[in-house]
Amino acid sequence: MPAEPTANTNAPPALDAASDALSVRRAARSGALATHTSGLAREYVQGNVVILPEALAGDFLRYCQRNPKPCPLLAVSEPGDPMLPCLGAELDIRTDVPAYRVWRSGELVEQPTDIRTLWRDDLVSFVIGCSFSFEHALLADGIRLRHVDEGRNVAMYRTNIQTARAGAFHGPMVVTMRPLGAADAIRAVQISSRMPEVHGAPVHLGDPAAIGIADLARPDYGDAVEIRAGEIPVFWACGVTPQAAVAQARPAFCITHAPGAMLVTDLLNRQLGRC
Numbered sequence: 001m002p003a004e005p006t007a008n009t010n011a012p013p014a015l016d017a018a019s020d021a022l023s024v025r026r027a028a029r030s031g032a033l034a035t036h037t038s039g040l041a042r043e044y045v046q047g048n049v050v051i052l053p054e055a056l057a058g059d060f061l062r063y064c065q066r067n068p069k070p071c072p073l074l075a076v077s078e079p080g081d082p083m084l085p086c087l088g089a090e091l092d093i094r095t096d097v098p099a100y101r102v103w104r105s106g107e108l109v110e111q112p113t114d115i116r117t118l119w120r121d122d123l124v125s126f127v128i129g130c131s132f133s134f135e136h137a138l139l140a141d142g143i144r145l146r147h148v149d150e151g152r153n154v155a156m157y158r159t160n161i162q163t164a165r166a167g168a169f170h171g172p173m174v175v176t177m178r179p180l181g182a183a184d185a186i187r188a189v190q191i192s193s194r195m196p197e198v199h200g201a202p203v204h205l206g207d208p209a210a211i212g213i214a215d216l217a218r219p220d221y222g223d224a225v226e227i228r229a230g231e232i233p234v235f236w237a238c239g240v241t242p243q244a245a246v247a248q249a250r251p252a253f254c255i256t257h258a259p260g261a262m263l264v265t266d267l268l269n270r271q272l273g274r275c
Contacts, residue, residue, distance in 0.1 A: 017042040021088060024264040025096040033098045034113045036153040036222075036260030042136040045198065045267035047074050047087070047127040048239030049097055050246070051115075051255040054079040057124040059167030063245060064126065066164035070173050070241035072129040072197050074265070080121035088266035093125045099258035101243070106250030115255055123255075128239040129198035130262050131176050136269045137191050143184045146225045153260035154178070156221035156238050160212025161203070163241060168249035175203060175235040177216065179227040185234050192236065195272045204235040211235065221259035 015027055021044040027033035037046060052060055057079070064071035075087050082094045094116045102110040102118065112118075131154070135145055147154050154176045161173040180188055185205060193201035204211050216233060217224050221240055227233060240259050257263065 015040050021264045021266050022090065025088065025091060028098040029095040031113055035098060037098060037262045037264055038132055038153055038260060039148045039151070041264050042139065043268055045074070045265045045269055045272065046130040046132040046262035047265055048130050048242070049093065049257040049263050050126045050128065050242045051093065051123050052251060053253060054122045054124050056251055059169055060126065062166035063169040064128065066166055067241070068196070069199060069203060070163065070237035070239060072199060073126065074129055074197065075127045077125040079124050082119060084125065084127065087127060094119050097257050097261060097263050099261035101256045101258050103246055103251070103254040103256065105252055106247050111258060118255065127263060128242065130239050131199050131236050132262060133198040133269050133272065134192045134195045137195065138188055141187060141191060143180065143188060145178055147223065150225065152223035152225060154222050155219040155224055156240055156259055157213045158220045158244060163245065169245040171244040171248040174238040174240040174244055175211070176238045177233050177235050179225065179231040180234050181231055185232055188234060197272050199237045202234050202236050206232055208233055
């Protein structure tokens with residue numbers, strides 16, 4: 001995989017945890033926001049994005065269905081339609097993600113902030129639940145999250161956990177990591193388990209080597225954070241997993257979000273986990 005660019009740029013001052021989703025999307029659309037969305041518009045559901053030609057959309061849909069932990073589907077567009085009204089007013093998938101990644105034959109070739117010039121009539125958009133949404137529930141319960149406190153992107157790691165294959169799509173699960181004290185870790189499991197639409201309960205707690213992570217100080221995506229005495233690393237499945245699958249499938253053309261630069265929808269986090 002290509003080296004991950006740093007992502008510590010602060011969001012525009014006008015955007016913060018209390019921002020509404022449309023304001024965040026408009027900032028992305030104007031180019032004022034081109035970095036991660038962690039900690040922004042905390043009331044609203046955020047989503048990972050994968051955009052593929054219609055010829056591959058069926059296989060990718062099955063990949064998501066077979067791997068619901070890392071790939072919980074929130075919405076799928078009609079071919080060629082950039083609008084997703086079920087997720088938000090004025091939402092345009094071509095402009096409303098702060099940063100995109102363009103892949104050709106499995107290689108990352110470009111990282112634009114607008115994909116209108118790349119849009120095609122056969123493209124299908126997939127929006128996948130994001131752990132930034134359950135973070136709101138953790139924060140509301142009084143659980144501190146270090147990357148949020150420090151204004152960083154969450155740390156993400158490729159693991160040795162293999163996802164279930166569908167057509168050409170397969171590869172390792174990617175996870176996010178948050179260091180927590182024991183009591184907060186237990187509570188975080190309880191809270192996130194009620195939110196399967198945004199990855200649900202953690203997939204691992206403790207020793208990172210057990211899931212193939214050699215060094216927590218060197219995440220594959222995002223920013224490293226300190227693990228302090230008395231804390232354990234807690235790992236959740238991550239919606240960047242499809243980017244690992246894209247690298248394996250090597251489609252001729254694909255667009256994803258840049259890790260941490262999410263699509264902020266009009267769905268409310270408090271509406272999740274009610275079942």
